[in-house]
Amino acid sequence: MKKVELLAPAGNYESFLGAVHAGADAVYLGGDKFGARAYADNFTEEEVCRAVRYAHIYGRKVYLTVNTLVKEREFHEIYSYLLPFYEAGLDGVIVQDLGVFQAVGRWFPALARHVSTQMAVTGFRGAEYLKALGADRIVPARELSLAEIKEIKEKTGIEIETFIHGAVCYCYSGQCLFSSVIGGRSGNRGRCAQPCRLPYGISHGFSGAVSGLGRKAGKDMYPLSLKDMCTVELLGELIEAGIDSLKIEGRMKSPEYAAGVTGIYRKYIDRYYEDPGNYRVEEEDRKKLESLYIRSEISQGYYYKHNGRDMISLENPGYTGSDEGLLGQIRKTYLEGDFRYPVRMDIRLVKGEETELVVTGSGVQAAAKGEKPQEAQKQPLTEEGIRRQLGKCGNTAFYLDDLSIWMPEDVFLPVKHINDLRRTALERLEEEIIRKNGFRSLYGRKAKKPEEETELYKKHSEHHIAGGKKDGKAKIHVLALTKEQCAATISCGAERLYVDADLCMDKEWMKEWKDAGRKTELYLALPYVIRQKDDLYLDKIESLLRESVFEGVLARNLEELQYIKNSFQGLRDIKIVSDAGLYIWNGEALRVLGRDCKEAYVPVELNIHELKELAGKAGERDLAMSVYGRVPMMISANCVAGTTEGCRRKKKGQRQEFAALTDRYGKVFPVYLNCAHCYNVVYNSLPLSLHQNTDKIKEAGISTFRLDFTVEGEDETKQILRFWMEGGGNLYKNVPYAEYTKGHFKRGAE
Numbered sequence: 001m002k003k004v005e006l007l008a009p010a011g012n013y014e015s016f017l018g019a020v021h022a023g024a025d026a027v028y029l030g031g032d033k034f035g036a037r038a039y040a041d042n043f044t045e046e047e048v049c050r051a052v053r054y055a056h057i058y059g060r061k062v063y064l065t066v067n068t069l070v071k072e073r074e075f076h077e078i079y080s081y082l083l084p085f086y087e088a089g090l091d092g093v094i095v096q097d098l099g100v101f102q103a104v105g106r107w108f109p110a111l112a113r114h115v116s117t118q119m120a121v122t123g124f125r126g127a128e129y130l131k132a133l134g135a136d137r138i139v140p141a142r143e144l145s146l147a148e149i150k151e152i153k154e155k156t157g158i159e160i161e162t163f164i165h166g167a168v169c170y171c172y173s174g175q176c177l178f179s180s181v182i183g184g185r186s187g188n189r190g191r192c193a194q195p196c197r198l199p200y201g202i203s204h205g206f207s208g209a210v211s212g213l214g215r216k217a218g219k220d221m222y223p224l225s226l227k228d229m230c231t232v233e234l235l236g237e238l239i240e241a242g243i244d245s246l247k248i249e250g251r252m253k254s255p256e257y258a259a260g261v262t263g264i265y266r267k268y269i270d271r272y273y274e275d276p277g278n279y280r281v282e283e284e285d286r287k288k289l290e291s292l293y294i295r296s297e298i299s300q301g302y303y304y305k306h307n308g309r310d311m312i313s314l315e316n317p318g319y320t321g322s323d324e325g326l327l328g329q330i331r332k333t334y335l336e337g338d339f340r341y342p343v344r345m346d347i348r349l350v351k352g353e354e355t356e357l358v359v360t361g362s363g364v365q366a367a368a369k370g371e372k373p374q375e376a377q378k379q380p381l382t383e384e385g386i387r388r389q390l391g392k393c394g395n396t397a398f399y400l401d402d403l404s405i406w407m408p409e410d411v412f413l414p415v416k417h418i419n420d421l422r423r424t425a426l427e428r429l430e431e432e433i434i435r436k437n438g439f440r441s442l443y444g445r446k447a448k449k450p451e452e453e454t455e456l457y458k459k460h461s462e463h464h465i466a467g468g469k470k471d472g473k474a475k476i477h478v479l480a481l482t483k484e485q486c487a488a489t490i491s492c493g494a495e496r497l498y499v500d501a502d503l504c505m506d507k508e509w510m511k512e513w514k515d516a517g518r519k520t521e522l523y524l525a526l527p528y529v530i531r532q533k534d535d536l537y538l539d540k541i542e543s544l545l546r547e548s549v550f551e552g553v554l555a556r557n558l559e560e561l562q563y564i565k566n567s568f569q570g571l572r573d574i575k576i577v578s579d580a581g582l583y584i585w586n587g588e589a590l591r592v593l594g595r596d597c598k599e600a601y602v603p604v605e606l607n608i609h610e611l612k613e614l615a616g617k618a619g620e621r622d623l624a625m626s627v628y629g630r631v632p633m634m635i636s637a638n639c640v641a642g643t644t645e646g647c648r649r650k651k652k653g654q655r656q657e658f659a660a661l662t663d664r665y666g667k668v669f670p671v672y673l674n675c676a677h678c679y680n681v682v683y684n685s686l687p688l689s690l691h692q693n694t695d696k697i698k699e700a701g702i703s704t705f706r707l708d709f710t711v712e713g714e715d716e717t718k719q720i721l722r723f724w725m726e727g728g729g730n731l732y733k734n735v736p737y738a739e740y741t742k743g744h745f746k747r748g749a750e
Contacts, residue, residue, distance in 0.1 A: 012041035018259030023266030099588030118174035126558035166249025186749035225317035259334035342401030366428035373411035380410035484714035587617025607748030615701030629708025630683035689740035
């Protein structure tokens with residue numbers, strides 16, 4: 001059995017050293033750009049290159065996080081940012097952005113590409129899609145069960161990396177806009193303000209009233225704050241499942257945390273391989289893990305649990321502190337100890353012959369030759385002086401353990417020459433150790449410069465403003481969540497209706513669509529999340545799509561995109577539209593998704609100037625934009641209703657309804673409880689409305705507008721639709737809603 005990799009976090013160089021010394025097989029870290037922990041200390045360019053070399057001397061690997069979404073105006077920086085790391089031997093990059101993922105594969109063909117958990121891969125189909133793009137490893141959504149992870153491994157054969165310890169997000173990673181929408185600090189840009197760790201009240205049904213369930217015995221409650229994960233007791237099961245890399249969370253945490261947690265997991269991974277049948281965790285080590293920056297309680301994450309109240313840190317969302325004595329012990333053991341390799345040096349100093357220094361260590365040998373010693377006139381070299389100079393190993397990975405000097409007569413050689421000889425020999429010994437450890441081929445790799453790419457790529461990169469004029473009429477499309485909203489849309493004659501696919505499971509209701517005369521074309525809006533348990537549901541979707549009533553689908557994730565490709569290749573032409581959550585922040589990402597998607601919705605976090613830059617890369621592809629509706633800020637496997645009163649579906653047999661969260665300032669956030677697929681969608685407290693900015697949007701090159709309905713009833717839906725369809729141009733008068741937000745239209749995401 002191939003031994004599993006233990007992957008540790010490093011927020012700075014000291015954390016990196018602690019993780020390596022504690023036994024990590026690989027370390028992931030961020031540079032000064034494009035990392036999802038913008039507020040960590042992070043690494044300078046020189047530190048990243050130094051870390052790569054140090055790790056390779058010790059037989060370890062280094063992965064760089066490039067796991068944020070990248071704007072079109074920033075995209076050209078990726079190449080020059082990664083080039084020195086590629087040439088220095090970097091082992092892999094962890095990527096969220098599809099455009100970055102594709103470009104890195106072209107520019108740096110020998111660099112391993114790992115799919116970040118920020119891409120929210122929830123099944124084997126999404127992994128299949130990314131493997132076809134060249135992914136070497138998948139970090140699936142943290143919400144997956146062990147059975148789902150095993151299915152991905154068995155059906156794709158791709159490397160799998162999963163989290164085993166540390167903080168857990170309430171939302172599917174990469175699909176959280178909460179911090180971005182309410183404060184402009186985007187989790188997709190590494191700047192999450194963690195609003196999930198704040199107190200909220202919960203009401204059942206969206207009426208705006210707070211039920212008081214957000215407080216208990218006069219204390220604030222934290223229904224979105226998940227307990228930290230600790231899976232040391234599950235290590236055997238994770239290893240047997242075929243997982244390739246076990247990952248510790250914590251780039252924002254201290255060097256003591258990185259070293260201490262790594263050391264304990266190293267101990268138990270090794271213990272399992274030594275004697276799987278007698279594997280057990282000592283209580284002392286369990287307490288140590290709980291003493292290292294763990295919230296008040298811990299859980300084993302989602303490996304054997306889909307959701308539940310016992311996964312939530314309801315009463316204390318913050319860290320309870322750490323055992324200072326334990327931290328001191330860890331520092332002394334892993335951060336202040338001497339981890340250098342012992343070396344033997346043999347130096348030959350003979351008058352009139354080249355000086356030769358042979359260095360032996362770690363099972364390999366290296367040599368260097370230098371200047372010829374001269375006959376000593378006044379101050380001959382002494383053995384003590386030679387030992388002193390050769391022992392100055394500085395910041396290298398070595399210390400002088402044994403020295404042999406062959407100097408048959410008094411000679412003189414400047415100290416500088418002895419120092420140069422030592423430096424050269426030790427550098428060559430490093431090279432030999434790196435070669436022995438199997439990393440030498442990573443150094444000096446040739447990158448492919450962007451300007452050397454194919455003519456086809458250059459043609460696709462040309463600046464081109466897609467359609468849309470100030471005086472042109474925008475297309476009005478609608479996304480409906482209820483039957484009443486669908487009826488209102490048909491009666492108003494909108495050009496396209498995206499029908500929530502869950503509604504279409506009602507066969508009697510669907511019969512009404514087949515023969516009804518209408519001007520509106522119909523598309524299926526697929527669920528935000530598709531999981532293993534949804535296979536039968538997908539069979540029903542396939543049956544629906546084989547009927548001519550639906551022209552296409554709105555895909556929300558890579559799982560659905562690959563499913564449609566697999567199911568309808570060579571059959572009926574099903575048009576695929578990618579929703580805003582399949583992020584397109586740059587022209588390269590647009591090209592990737594554009595192979596399969598006829599139309600694409602732009603992300604909600606870009607401002608109007610950034611949208612214009614993106615539209616300039618669209619070519620003939622159609623870009624669309626949501627201009628009205630509550631932005632989905634969180635998609636979660638957990639459930640606010642389940643946390644407070646138990647599962648609604650089990651109790652009442654319900655498939656979907658609304659609840660609400662109320663924050664400290666009285667803002668009410670609707671929460672859609674999708675019981676059919678067992679996830680929640682937390683929407684913004686106010687609807688987005690860009691009715692005053694339609695001209696600017698069309699000038700930018702976007703002329704398809706979508707109205708997204710959530711909590712609106714039938715009459716309100718009609719009123720809003722008529723306002724948008726009949727207003728024309730800029731809309732100022734008779735706005736049918738009192739409050740709204742312009743979202744990121746002007747500010748964008750930091």
